[in-house]
Amino acid sequence: MSEPTISAGDFIADTVRADNASGLYSGRVQTRFPPEPNGYLHIGHAKAITADFGIAEQFGGTCNLRLDDTNPDTEDVEYVESIIEDITWLGFTPNQVLYASDYFEALYQWAESMIKRGMAYVDDQDQETIKAQRGGYGKPGIDSPYRVRTPEENLDLFRRMKAGEYEDGAKVLRAKIDMQSDNMQLRDPVMYRIRRGHHHRTGDAWVIYPTYDWAHGQSDALEGVTHSMCTLEFVTNRPLYDWYLTHLDLPYEKPQQLEFARLELTHTVTSKRKLRQLIEDGVVDGWNDPRMPTLQGLRRRGYPAAAIRNFCTHIGINKTNSRHSLEELESFVRTELNRVSQRRMAVLKPLKLTIDNWPTEDGRTLAEARAAGEETAGMTTWFEIGNNPENPEDGTRKVPFSGQVWIEQDDFAEVPPPKFFRLSIGKEVRLRGAFLVTATEVIKDADGNLVEVRATYDPDSEGGNAPDGRKVKSTMHWVSAAHAVDAEVRLYERLFQVEVPGETTGDPLDDLHPNSQESLAAKMEPCLAPGVNGVDPGQVVQFERIGYFAADPVVPMLFHRTVGLKDEWAAQQKRG
Ligand code: ATP
């Protein structure tokens, strides 16, 4: 990507500049994006990705993808693959794809060296006891009775832990730091636990696994990371990050941890655990459901990668947690789609409109043919309609018309309310790019339901312009009934109906919208059918007057509403 991804004012950029000036890393800048492969990436991760790759790019450095795979019970290769796919889709290329498990042996050797120097010990107590002894603020910690074990004994026990002599949970390795520290993270944190889950890369080679804190900084150090960015909740882990690294013999200059604010959005949750629950509860169809804030969901919904990048750049990297408006993100999506998407006509709630004076092939009119009891089709003519007014290079397409069209039910009113400028009996409107038409009568079924509207057209108004310059207020989209293709259209509401899901009850799932998906049987112009000149899987188009819609990447003739046309963000800003 060419445009700089991070604005110059960010504090992380300032730190890097200062480090470059002082020569701390000899001008080297290396970052990493370190997801745990236990779920799919979401919009929050996009911020971290943009920051990690963006800082590297801004300073001519490199950024690795490092899969933080230290928990065999919850991780899977499915997640690894989706993470790589999503980062690539977002437009970033990792310098290297690495795994914390690449360092299991090195981490183990480092742990032995800590033990030999009396800086780590094997504890036989269970998790609850260790947790209880940790104490709290103003509450002293209690030394484990095993804290006094000698290095020789610890080394022997640790080797036997590794050899699989003990059951899961029977022992842990802990760093011997300070049980009275004001920072709870420094009260002898756990470095290794015994776990027999099958690891997606190392199989059954290991039964002891490093904790996040023991793996993370050391992986950074082994890899040559200079600036290790993470979110604010890790501020209290930083002294531990530094403590470990200070006591090890590092191959590169010691990396530094820098924390920035998480991205939260209104009407959205960005916790993998909660997102998984939505799937398990059957609220959504999967990680790539178009209502999900996962990158796969947003992509299927039609969000362009560029819009997500631009949004992340715009919000920048900051130190205060805040919730951004979903409408703000949508505004970036709309801006991008307005630029790149082709205009098409589709009718979501179809009503038939017949032009009585439209000619048939044999020179009669549709009305005359009907009076003779014949179902004769109208003559077909093709109109050339522009694909995107924002981008004339997108050219035009030919749209068929044959005297009978689908219009939106909402565009016709039998009894028009005041200021209703669309179609009603005796009113003239413009069929976009075709003709001016005037409604003459309504046709109803036996139950009194409106099934068809009859109209006449002005043959001199080809293209939709009145020859005498008379004013016609309303322009409506339409689809030729004889040529229409059928498609399913899905409209989406916010998955969570309140701005801050879970704010009142504590559980976001209490705030789910009861009906966040609606399915419609729509009629579309024929060029929206898949095919040589048709819509590509995943392509987003603008249905004129309605909104942006993404063709499903897999299922033909299924469209997801990406966003509507109205910029609600601008409206919110105006209201202040
Ligand atoms: P979750 O709590 O959803 O499991 P996580 O933070 O555990 O998220 P990881 O896969 O460990 O997820 O995260 C990888 C990187 O992405 C970390 O550096 C993390 O800080 C960052 N990240 C995760 N969520 C957000 C967010 N909402 N905003 C910004 N960065 C995030």
Ligand code: MG
């Ligand atoms: Mg995590």
